């Protein structure tokens with residue numbers, strides 16, 4: 445290990461050294477060097493604030509959207525299918541409603557079966573662009589009917605949730621994005637096109653995709669997708685709080701647009717109230733409705749009209765949808781002031797090996813923020829000797845400071861790092877190494893602010 449004075453900083457004078465030495469002695473005399481046995485305080489010093497509760501989604505508004513979609517089908521040959529005028533009219537209706545309240549909308553075109561298809565993407569301005577929560581529904585019907593339960597129901601509930609975000613002036617920590625897919629009925633064509641056209645960086649920014657396809661079935665069951673456990677839990681908790689039993693969705697996993705996201709490694713979840721499968725006696729006992737009858741006897745038929753909706757089911761699934769968007773979108777901004785620190789002193793060996801000080805982070809959902817604050821307090825007689833790294837829970841290392849010729853003393857500063865690619869919870873470490881002999885010091889403490 446070289447001495448810095450000999451190899452790197454020949455200009456430094458003995459006088460300056462003496463003064464720095466006195467500085468450390470002064471710090472000792474002033475009691476700034478506390479005992480190494482001082483207990484580490486690792487933990488939140490400010491409790492996480494609960495996320496704002498989602499508003500109740502007015503079922504009357506959701507049903508008004510369904511009436512519009514029904515009228516669009518009726519006026520366009522009885523359907524809202526891919527490549528037919530009823531599809532484009534459906535998209536224009538949803539887009540206009542979103543544009544009117546401040547969404548940034550875009551229409552993405554694709555081709556399928558010789559016809560042009562469209563996805564509608566609506567971004568709510570604000571939130572962390574590196575932490576996106578998406579909710580989506582397919583907007584196309586089959587050719588044989590107006591598609592009100594399949595999937596006017598999901599389309600209308602996602603739309604009304606997006607409008608509720610705007611009404612509330614909701615500004616969650618994460619960025620919210622809503623989507624209406626074209627050509628799902630041709631094999632999830634629109635959603636696959638969307639996902640395939642995202643860069644890998646854009647894909648990695650999506651924290652979760654929530655899918656809503658058939659959520660007002662007339663003989664409803666309450667099915668939660670068994671995919672990402674954290675998303676699944678948010679839905680299950682909502683239904684449990686209302687005393688409504690749920691089951692895992694098994695009527696064709698991968699049969700809707702969430703599959704496009706899941707295939708790209710994006711966490712997914714969603715709700716479903718049943719299609720052509722028959723309700724069992726046990727299911728009728730716990731949910732009501734008719735045993736031995738399909739959850740949706742009008743599935744893919746001309747009778748999938750506004751009469752083909754169970755209002756109670758649609759009311760519940762719409763509210764659960766909004767709850768999930770509020771809960772999963774909260775992100776770190778809804779947990780302000782979370783501080784995790786370690787105030788134990790750690791001597792830093794002169795020209796020696798690295799030392800580490802751990803901070804254990806708990807109770808924070810999702811990833812760390814894109815502007816994670818790392819407060820560092822190092823007492824040292826020559827800070828140019830110091831190399832400082834932040835080690836994330838998965839062991840990945842971010843350099844905060846390199847060694848240099850800076851002859852100033854202590855490092856008392858806050859670094860801001862983009863930690864959005866790291867899980868927040870876990871053991872973080874500050875790693876400090878003094879790379880040149882002569883001057884010495886110690887880590888007085890450090891903290892992470894989320």
Ligand code: TRP
Pocket residue numbers: 594595628629657658693695696697699700716719
């Ligand atoms: N996506 C199917 C359709 O539109 C309906 C469906 C069947 C479904 N099984 C599912 C949707 C399971 C979600 C989950 O025809």
Ligand code: ZN
Pocket residue numbers: 586594595629744
């Ligand atoms: Zn369908």
Ligand code: CA
Pocket residue numbers: 794795829878879880881882883884
């Ligand atoms: Ca040194």
